[in-house]
Amino acid sequence: MLPLRLKVIPEGLIVNGLPKTYRHLLGSRVLSIQGDSLQAVLTRASQLRACENLYDSYTLICNQILHEKFLHQLFPRQKDSLCLTLLSPDNRTEQVTLPLESPEKAYADITAFVSTSMQLPKKQLEYRFIDKEKQVMYINIDMIYGRDNFEFMYNNGWGGMEQLDSYYRNLGMKKPADTLEAIKNLASFSETFAEMLTEMKDNRSTTLIIDLRGNSGGWTPITLPTLYQLYGPRCITVENGKFYQLISPLLLQKQNTDLAHFNSARKANWKMGDYTLGVEDTTASVPTIEQLCRDNIYMTSVPHLLAAQNEKPLYTPRHVFVVTDCNTFSAAFHYAFYLWKLGATVVGVPSRQAPNTFMEQTTFKLPLTGLRGSISNSLQIFLPGNDRRAKTFYPDWMPSYEDYKKYDFDRNAEILFLLEKLKKEF
Numbered sequence: 001m002l003p004l005r006l007k008v009i010p011e012g013l014i015v016n017g018l019p020k021t022y023r024h025l026l027g028s029r030v031l032s033i034q035g036d037s038l039q040a041v042l043t044r045a046s047q048l049r050a051c052e053n054l055y056d057s058y059t060l061i062c063n064q065i066l067h068e069k070f071l072h073q074l075f076p077r078q079k080d081s082l083c084l085t086l087l088s089p090d091n092r093t094e095q096v097t098l099p100l101e102s103p104e105k106a107y108a109d110i111t112a113f114v115s116t117s118m119q120l121p122k123k124q125l126e127y128r129f130i131d132k133e134k135q136v137m138y139i140n141i142d143m144i145y146g147r148d149n150f151e152f153m154y155n156n157g158w159g160g161m162e163q164l165d166s167y168y169r170n171l172g173m174k175k176p177a178d179t180l181e182a183i184k185n186l187a188s189f190s191e192t193f194a195e196m197l198t199e200m201k202d203n204r205s206t207t208l209i210i211d212l213r214g215n216s217g218g219w220t221p222i223t224l225p226t227l228y229q230l231y232g233p234r235c236i237t238v239e240n241g242k243f244y245q246l247i248s249p250l251l252l253q254k255q256n257t258d259l260a261h262f263n264s265a266r267k268a269n270w271k272m273g274d275y276t277l278g279v280e281d282t283t284a285s286v287p288t289i290e291q292l293c294r295d296n297i298y299m300t301s302v303p304h305l306l307a308a309q310n311e312k313p314l315y316t317p318r319h320v321f322v323v324t325d326c327n328t329f330s331a332a333f334h335y336a337f338y339l340w341k342l343g344a345t346v347v348g349v350p351s352r353q354a355p356n357t358f359m360e361q362t363t364f365k366l367p368l369t370g371l372r373g374s375i376s377n378s379l380q381i382f383l384p385g386n387d388r389r390a391k392t393f394y395p396d397w398m399p400s401y402e403d404y405k406k407y408d409f410d411r412n413a414e415i416l417f418l419l420e421k422l423k424k425e426f
Contacts, residue, residue: 144218146189217330
């Protein structure tokens, strides 16, 4: 590995961590790699790995160039080091050559990191006010997982319960041996959100910040109840995009059903290999929250809380902000997009996820070799093809390099940028 950490910002790549000898280069912009312009390297990288947009290419470089295998794919003649040309925060150009080392030594050698001046909630679904007046609520959402989706998986006999093991590992918790106990121990996504909004309501708080940076996704349906909690029935009628699934044995196996039951539930007559394209029923009535919960379109462990809202929002703050970065992906990207459609302001770095793209994983195992893999089973269309955001979902507020510099490249520069702009705009 290389003793290096990079970060994607709206304008490119900056240095986030490196050996202490080069501490003065923290925050420097990457101009070239091995003498090739950053643009040339991005183009070559996206030919090696599929990328959905420019920020997917940035993310690929950011994450994979640190590792020997990908580095040698990009630069076949390169042996044991990498040369970067950087533009420092004080506008000096400097070349740095870093050695390939064992992972242990590379981790040990990265002793200069950007820091943060903010003490924000760090745990999954942790929230609190970040101002003395209790007007600005902040919630950290690392993964789109909760008790809600695991109850659904268990109750419907779906596979993929290894996600429960992974979720416990990511939470840093020991998983109980009994699956039901393990599920019950988890926080519910929508119940936690209801508790937070109730606290905001009690204090008449004006601002909610939902931090989805670094959130690679999970289960989109568990986010939908929180939209109802925020906006009430209005969220049901907002057009949030279309999904078209490819009907295959793998998809039916994943959903623990067969073609007859799949068609019956959708009043359709599709065949294997069909996409679920069809004429929309424009006469259909708007479903009730009870129907949405019963059909698991709104997947929640606490449907009674949604019903108790009596078709009104639980609480709608004056300002809702969603903070994204290049790694806000899959279900986390859906959440950001849906909130934006309902009026939230998106802040930060564009996602590597394209709004119009292939989507959702179905896993498979090859019968002879035993190799495992996954394949997309859905086509997602969120915006008209000619929309400037159809391939890159640009946030409403994007910090510039000068903004990052002003905040000394703080790890939470996007939040500092948001709070300062909030004071100016409102």
